[in-house]
Amino acid sequence: MTVRYVGTVRRYGVSALLATSLAFTMTACGGDDGGSAKQDSGKESSVPAGSTGSPAGDGKTVPDTSKILVTAKGEKGIDMVIYAAKRDSGGFLxxxxxxxxxxxxxxxxxxxxxxxxxxxxxxxxxxxxxxxVDSKEKKRHYVLRDTDNRPLTTSGFEPYIKEGGSLPFFAQFPAPPTTTTTVDLQFPGFPNTPIEIS
Known part of the structure; x- marks a missing residue:
């Protein structure tokens, strides 16, 4: 085997190795771009259609809309639709x-x-x-606060609801006694609204 032949083989081997590395790098980059696009589209889908503001991870819970407890008609054509009022094991509502x-x-x-x-x-x-308002116990319950005095409710949203749009919300309260099955929800701009606790 001549020195010239060995040099040629080495050059072809290096070229093949570089081509393989380049192809692998391009494939990996393409995979990353596809993954980012999927993640971005996933983030967009977490925001309900017609809502404003940031995704559900920022406090905007997407409620189960399969059952409506009550709808309160507010000012300027704004409806407050309540889907659930649920107790949990931690003593919250x-x-x-x-x-x-x-x-x-x-x-x-x-x-x-x-x-x-x-x-x-x-x-x-x-x-x-x-x-x-728990009329039975004659008590008013306010939205709970965390240790930094931030309300345990939907927050940080854009203060604008576009035409035909919606703004999902949640609010957490101390749970009334189990003997209380109905409370009155009060909120500025809406009439007193009785809701049933599930």
Whole structure:
């Protein structure tokens, strides 16, 4: 075997190795792009159609819409639809639903939805002004707070609901006694709304 032949073989071997490495690199990059696109589309799908603001991971829970407990008609064509008021084992009561803009114009959510507490208002737009009244026990329940005094409710959303759009929400309260099966939900801009606890 001549030196010239060995040199030729080496050159072809290096070229083949480089071509294989380049093909592998391009395939890997293409795979990453596809993965990113899938992740982005997944994030988009977590936001309900017609809603505004950030995905569900930022406090926007997507409620089970298979059953409607009650619909309250609010000001300027805004409906508050309640889907559930559920107790959990930790002694909490979670109310979930959505605000629906039934008009052909956009709706700016009022500051009154946040309540009047400065610490709560500092956490951004929320529905912290929501309260539950237990007429049987003669008690009013406010939205719970975490250790940093942030409300345990949907927060940080854009203060605008486009025409025909909706804003899903949840609010967590101390659970009333098990003997209480109905409470009145009170929220600025809406009438007193009795809801059944499940």
């Amino acid at each position: 979670t109310v979930s639903g959505e605000f629906k803009n039934t008009t052909s114009q956009g709706y700016t959510t009022p500051n009154a939805w946040m309540g009047q507490e400065k610490d709560v208002a500092a956490s951004g737009n929320s529905v912290a002004a929501m309260t539950l």
